[in-house]
Amino acid sequence: MKIALINGSPKVNNSASGVILEDLKYYISEKAEILDIDFHKSVVSEEQLKILNSAEAWVFAYPLYVDGIPSHLLSCLVQLEKARLQNHNIHIYGIVNCGFYEGIQAEFALKILQNWCIKAGFTWGGGIGIGGGGCLSMMPKTKYGQGPKAPxxxxxxxxxxxxxxxxxxxxxxxxxxxxxxxxxMAAEMGWRQLIKYNGGKAKDLKKQWK
Amino acid sequence: MKLIITDIKDFNIPIQEEHKIISPQGDIRNCIGCFGCWVKTPGKCVIHDGYEETGIDMSKCTEMILISECCYGSVSPFVKAVQDRALSYIHPDFVIRKGEMHHKRRYENVISISAYFYGDNITETEKETARNIIEANADNYCGLVKNVQFYKTVKELEDITL
Incomplete structure (x- = not known):
């Protein structure tokens, strides 16, 4: 069985979506062949279409952007719908990480993917909404099933x-x-450290433009 | 001021009040999740392609009107790119509203959001998703929803009053 793991983050490196897919591989890798696909940009290549067409399941991992799907990934979905792939026995799964604490805030970003499945002729397999995604790429590696990433x-x-x-x-x-x-608290400390690292002051975070 | 964000390139629906229209005039680059609009140039996107000041435009508007093709219950990739690039309208710090985590306000203005979706095959489920997302947008901007409507064609939109 071939499973395509699609990283839908615009970040090439160090994305929470990438961390989640690496963790997913721990569970999947001995049971299926994994096909890595990166949708970091708004165009799906012919090569990627060919690989995707050979998989029986696609797992999209992507961040929550303004209550929905990042624009570049939305462009990819539009292209995939138009591509009319021959393999219609594909199950689609979605894993959304959001910077907010509550995973439920990813509900509509999953719903968009579910709606897309119907238009594109694929089968929706369900998804996960992960809250607290902001800290995933900064966390040290822990044992699987233990520590803050246990849920x-x-x-x-x-x-x-x-x-x-x-x-x-x-x-x-x-x-x-x-x-x-x-x-x-950790997130707010992090923003203050980052703005200082960039040469600014903590009070600049609240800058208002006239 | 009314801020109109649309994917219709030749947008010519008359608007009576003071307004600004953001429509596809040159390619837009997508948000890359760098948070530069919070920690490098707070309030403004760091990508310079003509679409970097939407967060500031939002601070000056009382009504934001999205006019977009409906893509699976979402706005279209162009309108979404403009929204994603306007993250700087809000402050990076968090607040708890209605029991959920959201971002703090950067500005004091309260935006009422209207959305006019078009598309020849918008399903009832997609309409429900779209309404829910506009509600969620309003929660995150600490604003209000004014109106969400659906049309089959761009031509039908010519009859709306903005």
Whole structure:
């Protein structure tokens, strides 16, 4: 069985989507052949179409942008719909990470992918909405199923079972195992460190343009 | 000021009040998730392609009107690119609103959002998704939803009053 893992982040390196797909590989790799696909830009290549057409399942991992799908990935979906691939037995799964703490805020970004499946002639297999995605690429490697990523690993393990069996699951919404107030505090400290690193001051974060 | 964001290149629907139209005039680059609009040039996107000041435009508007093809319940890639690039309208810090985490306001203006979607085969599910996303946008901008409408063609849009 071939499974395409599609990184839908615009970031080439160090994206939360990339971290999630690496973690997913831990569960999938011994059960199926993995095809890595990067949708970092708004164009799908012929080579990518050929690879995708050979897979039985596609797993999209992407960040939540303004309550929906990042624009470049939306362009890719429009192209994939128009491409009319011959393989219609493809199951589609989505994993959305959001910077907010609550995974449920990814609900409509998954719903867009589900709606796209109907238009493009594919079968929706379900998804995961992950809250607290902002810290995933900064976390040290922990044992699978342990530490702050434990709920995410559990959700990845469950969806792996569905993917391998070509089955469908209800969308599953999880958050990092980390108190919300600490996540908020850590993020806000991070913005202050970054703006200082870039030569600014913490008060510049609230700059208003006239 | 009314801020109109549309994917219709030759947009000619009359608007009576003061307004600004953002439509496809040259290629738009997508947001790359760098957060430069928060930590390098706060309030303004760092990509210089003519679409970097939408966050500032939003701070000056009372109504934001999205006129877009409906793509699976989302706005079209162009309108979404403009929205993604306007992340700087909000502040990076978080607040809890209605029990959920959202971003703080950067500006004080309250935006009412209207959306006019077009497309010849918009399903009822896509309409529901679109309405939900506009509601979610309003929550994140700490604004309001004024109106969400659906049309089959761009031609039908000529009858709307903005």
């Amino acid at each position: 995410i690993h559990k959700a990845l393990e469950l969806i792996t079972d569905k993917i391998i069996r070509h089955e469908t699951q209800e969308n599953n919404y999880v958050s990092v195992a980390f108190p919300r107030f600490l996540y908020k």
